[in-house]
Amino acid sequence: MHSTATHHAAQPSGRHFFRQLGRNFLYVLTGMPIALFSFSLLLSLTVASLATMVIWVGILLLPLTLLIASAFAALSRARLKWWGGTTELVSYRPLGPGVLGKLPVITEPRRWLDLFFETLITFPLRVTNVVLAVTWTIAGLGGMTYFFWSVFIPGERAFIQLLQTLVPAIVPPGNTAQYVVDAAVAVALGVFFLVTLSPLVNGLASFDAWLTRALLGGRHNPAATGAPGDDTVAVEAEGQESFSATAWSWTGAIFASVVLLAVGWPVVAVIYSINAAVVMGLAIMHCGAIVMTLRWTWPGLIVATVASGAFMLVTASAGVAVWPWPVTVFLTQCAVLIVAGMVRPWYYAVSGWSASVILTIVGLLTVAPQLPAGAMANSIVFVSVSAGVVVAATLSRMWIRNAGRLKAAERTSAMQDRRSKELTERNRIARELHDVVAHSMSVISVQAATAQYRNPGIDERSQREFDEIASSSRQALAEMRMLLSILRNEDDPPTVPTPGLADIDALIDATRVSGTAIHYRGLGAADEAVVGHVAPATGLAAYRTVQEALSNALRHAPGTQVDVALEVAAGRDDTHWIHIAVTNGPPPQDIVETPGSGLGLAGIRERTAAVGGTCEAGPTPAGGFAVYANLPL
Numbered sequence: 166m167h168s169t170a171t172h173h174a175a176q177p178s179g180r181h182f183f184r185q186l187g188r189n190f191l192y193v194l195t196g197m198p199i200a201l202f203s204f205s206l207l208l209s210l211t212v213a214s215l216a217t218m219v220i221w222v223g224i225l226l227l228p229l230t231l232l233i234a235s236a237f238a239a240l241s242r243a244r245l246k247w248w249g250g251t252t253e254l255v256s257y258r259p260l261g262p263g264v265l266g267k268l269p270v271i272t273e274p275r276r277w278l279d280l281f282f283e284t285l286i287t288f289p290l291r292v293t294n295v296v297l298a299v300t301w302t303i304a305g306l307g308g309m310t311y312f313f314w315s316v317f318i319p320g321e322r323a324f325i326q327l328l329q330t331l332v333p334a335i336v337p338p339g340n341t342a343q344y345v346v347d348a349a350v351a352v353a354l355g356v357f358f359l360v361t362l363s364p365l366v367n368g369l370a371s372f373d374a375w376l377t378r379a380l381l382g383g384r385h386n387p388a389a390t391g392a393p394g395d396d397t398v399a400v401e402a403e404g405q406e407s408f409s410a411t412a413w414s415w416t417g418a419i420f421a422s423v424v425l426l427a428v429g430w431p432v433v434a435v436i437y438s439i440n441a442a443v444v445m446g447l448a449i450m451h452c453g454a455i456v457m458t459l460r461w462t463w464p465g466l467i468v469a470t471v472a473s474g475a476f477m478l479v480t481a482s483a484g485v486a487v488w489p490w491p492v493t494v495f496l497t498q499c500a501v502l503i504v505a506g507m508v509r510p511w512y513y514a515v516s517g518w519s520a521s522v523i524l525t526i527v528g529l530l531t532v533a534p535q536l537p538a539g540a541m542a543n544s545i546v547f548v549s550v551s552a553g554v555v556v557a558a559t560l561s562r563m564w565i566r567n568a569g570r571l572k573a574a575e576r577t578s579a580m581q582d583r584r585s586k587e588l589t590e591r592n593r594i595a596r597e598l599h600d601v602v603a604h605s606m607s608v609i610s611v612q613a614a615t616a617q618y619r620n621p622g623i624d625e626r627s628q629r630e631f632d633e634i635a636s637s638s639r640q641a642l643a644e645m646r647m648l649l650s651i652l653r654n655e656d657d658p659p660t661v662p663t664p665g666l667a668d669i670d671a672l673i674d675a676t677r678v679s680g681t682a683i684h685y686r687g688l689g690a691a692d693e694a695v696v697g698h699v700a701p702a703t704g705l706a707a708y709r710t711v712q713e714a715l716s717n718a719l720r721h722a723p724g725t726q727v728d729v730a731l732e733v734a735a736g737r738d739d740t741h742w743i744h745i746a747v748t749n750g751p752p753p754q755d756i757v758e759t760p761g762s763g764l765g766l767a768g769i770r771e772r773t774a775a776v777g778g779t780c781e782a783g784p785t786p787a788g789g790f791a792v793y794a795n796l797p798l
Contacts (some may be wrong), residue, residue, distance in 0.1 A: 186363050186665045189370040192248045193298050196291035196373060199244075204288035207280060207530075211379040228270040234280035240570075241287070241377050250374040252382040264654075281416060282380045290376065301358055301365055308355020360468045411682040414508065418459045421500050422452040429493030433476070437483040437491065447475050451497050458504045466517040469501040470524060476526045486539035489528040490547045498547075506558025522548055602645060610638035611631050633678045665704025666731075669711050672728060676715050682726040683715075688733060703796050706772040707745060708733075710780070713765040714747035714792040722752035722789065733798070741798040744780075751788030769794065 210230040214223040235257065244250050258273050260266055270276055307314070330696035426448050434444040451472035458465025477489040485491075490498070498521060525544045529536065613635035617623055623631070664672075666688070673685045711729060718727045730746045766782050771791065773780040778796040785791050 171349050182363070185358050186366065188248060189363075189366045190298065192244065192370045193291075193294045193366060193373065195244065196287070197295040199237070199240065200283075200287040200291040203234075203283045207234055207237070209283045211280070211284065224268070224271075225264065228267040231270050231273070231276035231280055233265070234283050235276055237283040238279035238381050241283070242381055244375050245374050247372060248370065250378060252378050255382065278413065278416065279382065281420075285420065285743045286376065286380065286416070290373060294373060298366050298369060301362055305355050305358030305362055308353070308358060311351035313357070323544070332511060343608065376415075379411070414504075415456075418456050418504055422455040423492060423499045423501065425455075426452040429491075429497060432493050433480070433491055437480045437485055439479055439483070443479060447472055447479070448493075451494065452475070453503055455497065455500050458501050459508060462505055462509045462513050465501065466505060466513070466520065467636060469498060469517070473498055473521065474524050474528075477524070481528070481532050481535075485535065486537050487543055488540050489525060490543055494546055495550075499551055501559045502551055502555050506555050507562050511559045514558055518551055518555045520550060537652045566631045598614075606638050606645065610642065613638060630678065633675060637675060664708040665701060666699060667704075668708055669731070672708065672712060676719070681715075681723075683720060684728045686728075686730045686732075688731050699798050700776070703743075703776045703778075703798060706776050706778065707794070707796055709744060709772055710745050710769050710794045710796075711747060713769050717765060717790065717792070718747070718749040718781050722749045724753055725750040725789070743796050743798055745794040745796070746791065748785060748791040749789045766792075 207230060210226065210233065214227040214230055217223040217226060242255070245252060255275070257275055258269065261269070429452070430441075430445050430448040433439065433448070434441045437444075451469060454465045454469035454472060456465075457468060473490075473494060476494045477490060480488055480491060502514050502517050502521075505517050525547060529540060529544060532540075613631045616631040617628055670685075670687060673683055673687075675682050715727065715729070718725070727747065727749045730744075732744045732746075734742055734744060769782070770780045773794050773796060776796055778794060780792070780794045782792045783790070
């Protein structure tokens with residue numbers, strides 16, 4: 166039994182493995198044709214736009230180029246979503262009507278970032294990914310099938326040579342030892358490539374997805390972290406366009422590292438006559454420190470310093486005047502200091518600059534007897550220029566932070582001003598409700614309570630009607646005062662208790678006084694024990710649901726029977742729900758319905774949703790109307 170269960174459990178795992186491998190492979194392979202098409206199209210349009218800018222044609226062509234770049238960026242986000250990744254919400258400035266309405270696209274940084282990504286990043290990235298994935302796959306399959314395809318290659322007839330060894334009676338033996346060794350090595354390499362294929366393709370897809378998410382995702386808006394339900398914050402956050410400073414930082418760092426690597430490696434190798442492999446390794450290490458500093462600042466500065474020292478060491482004996490800082494190494498180290506100064510406090514960049522100065526002094530003292538002619542001048546230029554770079558980067562970071570704080574302060578001030586206007590409007594509404602509705606309800610209450618004194622001939626049944634009207638109007642007044650306190654945003658909580666499940670029985674009795682036939686099935690003794698500690702919000706939602714459903718039946722189907730049923734049922738994970746059902750029959754033909762605003766049912770849905778419940782309302786097959794609500798206890 167155990168082995169069978171294990172076998173069945175392993176099958177979904179195997180299917181998941183191949184499904185994940187297929188998804189990663191498809192994600193990598195589909196990126197290349199899209200990147201090739203976007204690169205050729207966007208590069209052509211960009212060059213045409215810049216070339217025709219003098220005759221004003223480029224002014225009209227450039228917005229089209231940016232819009233197409235944003236369309237390709239949306240396609241990249243869709244690919245990422247299909248693969249299983251997510252990006253933050255991206256919003257653009259709204260486009261105006263006509264051709265002139267598209268011109269402001271030129272000033273939108275988000276569009277330029279899309280163009281940069283789809284033109285210069287995706288093409289080399291996705292072509293490299295496809296080449297690696299396809300090469301790895303061919304190498305694995307080729308190694309595993311070496312015995313079959315090597316037969317057709319002249320001089321590599323390993324399969325025939327193997328037959329000579331196994332059946333010498335038919336095939337004369339020959340020298341097959343080397344072929345057997347080659348075949349064994351090929352199979353071993355094929356196994357290695359196939360075993361590592363899945364991690365490789367997953368790594369390529371993950372890197373593509375990470376870069377897409379980093380450069381094409383929207384920014385994290387601080388306003389979005391406001392309190393739940395704060396509509397002002399939500400509107401403020403929604404009205405801002407997506408512009409990610411982080412995306413620009415990663416884009417600039419990656420672009421600078423790639424350019425410096427492409428230029429620095431051959432230049433240093435040729436001018437200083439050093440082994441190309443050694444220079445390539447040090448250049449990758451030094452240029453990679455630019456990107457590393459953006460994420461891990463201290464390790465990036467350490468790697469950059471070590472790489473610079475290694476360059477000094479390998480170029481010291483070349484006899485070139487530009488030493489100890491070759492030009493490309495000079496620029497790369499300045500790029501590292503710029504990144505450190507822009508993303509971290511000042512002491513990070515100052516520490517990196519100090520380490521570079523100490524490294525320069527150590528290099529000069531180490532080779533003092535054979536010091537090149539321009540070494541001192543080169544060192545002075547590096548120390549002074551790198552110090553200026555550190556100061557400029559630090560001041561730029563401070564200016565950007567202060568500008569961001571000023572913008573945040575202005576946004577906060579605007580939000581406070583908007584909130585003040587909203588509170589003023591709410592107070593005006595509350596004042597109107599108090600002067601109109603509350604006054605009218607007070608008059609109704611007083612008239613109903615004093616009817617027996619003003620009309621001494623009222624019988625007992627009519628008096629009970631007036632008493633019920635007075636009681637309902639007083640309750641409505643109490644609820645109106647509570648509503649007014651909410652509108653006025655008063656700090657003192659309302660002193661009138663809110664109705665709950667226990668008040669539904671009284672509500673049914675008060676409605677029956679109007680002459681409506683109500684069949685009521687309330688909660689039993691066992692249910693009363695369950696709902697004994699129900700949350701006030703849930704109890705109020707249940708009460709309002711029954712109240713509005715009864716009012717709806719009295720308004721639209723007067724004279725028909727109304728069925729009200731309350732039931733408590735157990736759900737999953739030991740949770741309990743209260744089910745409310747209010748149904749009524751069809752209205753009589755000779756009854757004119759009282760029109761309503763439709764806000765009552767909307768209020769029921771809002772209340773039930775607020776406590777995590779559901780609500781449904783609609784006509785019944787018999788021609789009546791039904792309201793169903795499920796509320797979690």
